[in-house]
Amino acid sequence: MATTPTSTPVPKTNRIGLSIAEYKGGKTTLCAGCGHNAISERIIDAMYEMGVSPERVIKPSGIGCSSKAPAYFMSRSHSFNAVHGRMPSVATGAMLANRNLIALGVSGDGDTASIGIGQFVHLMRRNLPIIYIIEDNGVYGLTKGQFSATADLGSKLKTGVINDLPPIDTCVLAIQLGATFVGRSFSGDKRQLHSMLKAAVAHNGTVMLDIVSPCVTFNDHEGSTKSYKYMKDHEEPLQDINFVPVFEEINVEYDPGTTVEVTMHDGSRLRLRKLEEDYDATDKILAVKRLAEGHAKGEVLTGVFYVNTQAPNFIEMLNMTDNPLTTLPESVVRPGREVLEQVMEELR
Amino acid sequence: MATTDVALHEDSGSLERKRVVNDMSIQVGTVNGSGSQSSNTVLLRSIFQMGVPVSGKNLFPSNIAGLPTWYTIRANKDGYIARKKEIDFLVAMNPETAREDVMSLAAGAVALYDEPLNLRTLRNDLVFYSVPYDKLVAPVCPEAKLRKLVKNMIYVGVVAKLLDIDMAEVEKAIRKQFAKKVKAANLNLAAVQAGYDYAAANLLKRDPYHIQRMDKTTGKIIIDGNSAAALGCMFAGCTVVTWYPITPSSSLVETMIEYMKRFRIGPDGKATFAIVQAEDELAAIGMVIGAGWAGARAMTATAGPGISLMAEFAGLAYYVEVPAVIWDIQRVGPSTGLPTRTSQGDILSIAFLSHGDTKNILLIPCSAEECFTMAQDAFELAEHFQTPVFVMSDLDLGMNNWMADPFPYPEKPIKRGKVLSKEDLERLGGFARYKDVDGDGIGYRTLPGTDHPAAAYFARGSGHNERSQYSERPDDFEKNMERLNRKFETARSFVPRPVLISNGKSKIGIIAYGTSHWAILESRDQLRKEYKVETDYLRLRAYPFPREVHGFVEQHERVYLVEQNRDAQMLTLLKLDVRPELVTRLHSISHIHGLPLDARSVTDEIIMMEGK
Numbered sequence: 001m002a003t004t005p006t007s008t009p010v011p012k013t014n015r016i017g018l019s020i021a022e023y024k025g026g027k028t029t030l031c032a033g034c035g036h037n038a039i040s041e042r043i044i045d046a047m048y049e050m051g052v053s054p055e056r057v058i059k060p061s062g063i064g065c066s067s068k069a070p071a072y073f074m075s076r077s078h079s080f081n082a083v084h085g086r087m088p089s090v091a092t093g094a095m096l097a098n099r100n101l102i103a104l105g106v107s108g109d110g111d112t113a114s115i116g117i118g119q120f121v122h123l124m125r126r127n128l129p130i131i132y133i134i135e136d137n138g139v140y141g142l143t144k145g146q147f148s149a150t151a152d153l154g155s156k157l158k159t160g161v162i163n164d165l166p167p168i169d170t171c172v173l174a175i176q177l178g179a180t181f182v183g184r185s186f187s188g189d190k191r192q193l194h195s196m197l198k199a200a201v202a203h204n205g206t207v208m209l210d211i212v213s214p215c216v217t218f219n220d221h222e223g224s225t226k227s228y229k230y231m232k233d234h235e236e237p238l239q240d241i242n243f244v245p246v247f248e249e250i251n252v253e254y255d256p257g258t259t260v261e262v263t264m265h266d267g268s269r270l271r272l273r274k275l276e277e278d279y280d281a282t283d284k285i286l287a288v289k290r291l292a293e294g295h296a297k298g299e300v301l302t303g304v305f306y307v308n309t310q311a312p313n314f315i316e317m318l319n320m321t322d323n324p325l326t327t328l329p330e331s332v333v334r335p336g337r338e339v340l341e342q343v344m345e346e347l348r
Numbered sequence: 349m350a351t352t353d354v355a356l357h358e359d360s361g362s363l364e365r366k367r368v369v370n371d372m373s374i375q376v377g378t379v380n381g382s383g384s385q386s387s388n389t390v391l392l393r394s395i396f397q398m399g400v401p402v403s404g405k406n407l408f409p410s411n412i413a414g415l416p417t418w419y420t421i422r423a424n425k426d427g428y429i430a431r432k433k434e435i436d437f438l439v440a441m442n443p444e445t446a447r448e449d450v451m452s453l454a455a456g457a458v459a460l461y462d463e464p465l466n467l468r469t470l471r472n473d474l475v476f477y478s479v480p481y482d483k484l485v486a487p488v489c490p491e492a493k494l495r496k497l498v499k500n501m502i503y504v505g506v507v508a509k510l511l512d513i514d515m516a517e518v519e520k521a522i523r524k525q526f527a528k529k530v531k532a533a534n535l536n537l538a539a540v541q542a543g544y545d546y547a548a549a550n551l552l553k554r555d556p557y558h559i560q561r562m563d564k565t566t567g568k569i570i571i572d573g574n575s576a577a578a579l580g581c582m583f584a585g586c587t588v589v590t591w592y593p594i595t596p597s598s599s600l601v602e603t604m605i606e607y608m609k610r611f612r613i614g615p616d617g618k619a620t621f622a623i624v625q626a627e628d629e630l631a632a633i634g635m636v637i638g639a640g641w642a643g644a645r646a647m648t649a650t651a652g653p654g655i656s657l658m659a660e661f662a663g664l665a666y667y668v669e670v671p672a673v674i675w676d677i678q679r680v681g682p683s684t685g686l687p688t689r690t691s692q693g694d695i696l697s698i699a700f701l702s703h704g705d706t707k708n709i710l711l712i713p714c715s716a717e718e719c720f721t722m723a724q725d726a727f728e729l730a731e732h733f734q735t736p737v738f739v740m741s742d743l744d745l746g747m748n749n750w751m752a753d754p755f756p757y758p759e760k761p762i763k764r765g766k767v768l769s770k771e772d773l774e775r776l777g778g779f780a781r782y783k784d785v786d787g788d789g790i791g792y793r794t795l796p797g798t799d800h801p802a803a804a805y806f807a808r809g810s811g812h813n814e815r816s817q818y819s820e821r822p823d824d825f826e827k828n829m830e831r832l833n834r835k836f837e838t839a840r841s842f843v844p845r846p847v848l849i850s851n852g853k854s855k856i857g858i859i860a861y862g863t864s865h866w867a868i869l870e871s872r873d874q875l876r877k878e879y880k881v882e883t884d885y886l887r888l889r890a891y892p893f894p895r896e897v898h899g900f901v902e903q904h905e906r907v908y909l910v911e912q913n914r915d916a917q918m919l920t921l922l923k924l925d926v927r928p929e930l931v932t933r934l935h936s937i938s939h940i941h942g943l944p945l946d947a948r949s950v951t952d953e954i955i956m957m958e959g960k
Contacts, residue, residue: 093638326643333585
């Protein structure tokens with residue numbers, strides 16, 4: 001009888017010594033085939049590959065199918081499933097309290113573009129350090145398929161109802177208002193989304209990613225503009241995206257004639273190989289113009305629309321002390337007796 | 349508009365000639381935006397510096413400039429500083445309201461007016477003084493555009509002369525008011541002197557009112573409740589403030605910004621706090637909850653309309669169990685209501701703020717001192733009970749000037765409640781967020797960023813079990829809600845105790861809270877002196893009610909609950925709490941006119957209800 005020595009294979013680990021299993025979440029309760037599940041997978045891969053400590057990550061979300069998703073990835077990270085449309089404020093508060101956290105907010109198109117539009121626009125103009133993901137399917141899933149405000153003009157519901165209002169383009173809004181990394185992707189575009197998420201982790205400031213994520217139950221039929229088929233037929237990537245993290249050696253040169261390289265805050269490189277010769281992701285006005293043209297032509301543009309690595313983020317603007325506010329001891333946060341005496345004297 | 353609730357009358361009465369010392373209310377009727385605030389503060393401080401107890405109440409419109417404003421100073425040797433129903437001394441500076449202001453005075457009162465208004469002809473039962481302000485202001489204030497402001501300082505001098513206020517004290521008050529602006533101080537001082545000299549040369553004293561030096565303000569300070577609250581929050585170690593401007597709460601945060609910039613910048617020159625003006629009250633409370641969840645001492649300040657907007661988030665914080673401190677500087681509702689008038693109208697809505705079975709802790713300060721100390725209580729309780737704590741101030745307390753004893757330095761160390769550290773988790777191996785380990789209904793929490801694989805939990809407003817996992821199981825839901833109730837019951841013995849004044853014999857009890865306190869103090873003396881009616885008094889300072897509140901109702905045949913709202917809101921809460929047979933003992937005395945409560949109204953109503 002032949003015997004071979006057996007050993008448990010050592011699981012592959014990332015640069016902080018964690019296996020990918022340690023980035024997993026609970027079992028999904030979303031519909032089979034839901035785009036949101038694919039996005040959760042991409043988040044897990046990106047966080048694992050970037051070697052982000054799960055304990056530093058917070059996962060705030062709003063209400064809806066999208067906002068349930070944080071339960072299905074990274075169980076070792078704190079989550080806060082808040083109220084409908086108000087995740088931005090909860091995330092902002094948490095980041096004020098502890099500037100060392102890494103915020104990954106998950107929202108949906110209803111949660112962001114309708115009930116939450118007020119908080120969304122103000123989050124964008126603050127440039128809070130956060131990765132803000134819209135899992136965008138154009139319908140309200142949990143209430144069984146009503147149109148949301150990102151549904152395209154002329155898009156058809158399962159019931160035959162035609163949408164006669166124009167969509168809100170969350171990317172255009174985000175660019176205009178001050179977000180510093182804005183892009184659109186598709187849950188089915190594994191490669192592109194993967195690279196964009198890794199770049200998002202490296203970015204300092206607000207990352208706003210609108211990810212078209214088909215709803216297989218309520219919005220994946222003929223006549224929908226957010227279906228798998230429609231996306232496969234109409235997706236127009238502006239670039240081929242490649243991300244080289246700071247801790248990896250660069251072993252492939254790029255052609256500056258066809259590729260724009262953006263150096264991220266942490267030294268990582270974002271390489272955008274142009275699929276459209278004239279597109280420049282550092283030009284705000286051009287970005288907005290190109291998105292408007294895309295709407296007119298019926299294209300679903302994807303890619304990194306805008307990136308600005310220089311703008312200060314909200315936490316930096318507040319001139320807060322380097323240590324998280326949550327960790328400050330009493331001796332720092334309670335002024336001494338002499339201060340109270342001084343103030344009392346002023347009031348006498 | 350009449351600012352008093354005394355009926356208009358034209359009858360003539362004989363003028364009282366008896367000397368009245370250190371017992372009067374002075375009302376100044378001006379136009380808002382005319383700089384009268386400085387003049388009034390100087391007048392208030394001058395009397396205060398003479399050692400006479402004072403209060404100052406500003407009655408202002410929801411407007412920036414051009415509408416009538418009244419400022420009432422009450423000076424009282426016995427320390428009664430509630431609003432006095434009658435005005436004794438009117439300074440009529442506003443042509444628009446002067447006539448009505450004069451007509452609403454009681455016989456024997458004094459009216460000091462701007463000469464061209466010629467108010468003297470209106471009544472023959474008042475003491476009139478007139479001053480030609482425009483003639484006096486020109487020589488002291490060559491710059492024409494400043495005259496409107498400086499004119500108001502002239503009446504301070506006239507009043508000082510008529511009431512015997514020491515000019516040295518007036519000068520001291522002016523120097524304080526214009527601390528760093530020596531030129532402005534000198535200009536204003538000249539105006540006061542002009543008024544004083546005019547009065548000395550031209551006005552024959554014919555009224556009975558005098559201010560005489562005494563020693564009842566030694567060591568005391570003058571401060572508004574919002575500033576006291578701001579200081580209290582700073583000393584409580586608050587690190588995150590998120591807010592949206594709304595009258596009458598804005599000055600709380602604005603003052604806090606000033607103090608924090610002075611005293612909470614670290615040696616590295618960086619702030620040990622974050623103060624963010626949010627886009628609305630929804631975001632303000634959302635940020636507080638996010639910060640509280642992450643482990644900061646976080647607060648906001650607002651008023652009724654903001655509270656309504658915060659309702660959904662309040663329920664989230666209650667159910668997810670996140671500490672939060674919310675100051676409600678109550679104004680008159682419903683809706684926009686009277687934004688610049690005072691009220692205690694948010695009690696009931698805040699006690700149960702949000703849908704479902706939500707119950708909240710309320711703290712109710714009555715004084716500037718309590719604004720300071722309850723700020724610390726609020727943060728301690730919020731973190732101990734992991735729940736929102738609402739501090740129920742009001743416009744009268746928050747925006748008006750009050751005398752106060754110097755605030756006590758907080759002696760107790762800051763406690764952050766049941767928070768598990770990395771080391772705790774290593775020892776325990778893990779934890780269940782909503783498990784009642786200690787039998788007090790309060791679970792243990794971890795903060796985001798805690799470097800341990802078992803630290804994370806999923807905070808959610810949806811149904812959850814002990815481990816904070818999503819659950820729709822009836823038993824999980826019920827058990828959790830019962831635990832939350834247990835936690836609320838625990839809070840009864842932790843919130844500030846009521847203050848009881850009892851002789852042990854009276855059958856009549858008075859219950860009141862917040863700023864009503866000052867009227868009650870005076871009313872009880874009126875009841876005793878004028879009607880020989882003895883009362884016991886319990887001042888509520890928190891909800892849920894500590895047990896002695898029930899005891900107080902048990903011990904008295906009739907209990908009058910005095911409050912500044914229409915619907916007897918606190919009484920309604922108390923009815924839910926006491927044994928059913930005791931409910932008939934409770935009687936409501938409510939005031940809703942938007943003016944601070946006065947003693948006479950309370951006295952009259954109790955006497956009427958007592959059938960005397």
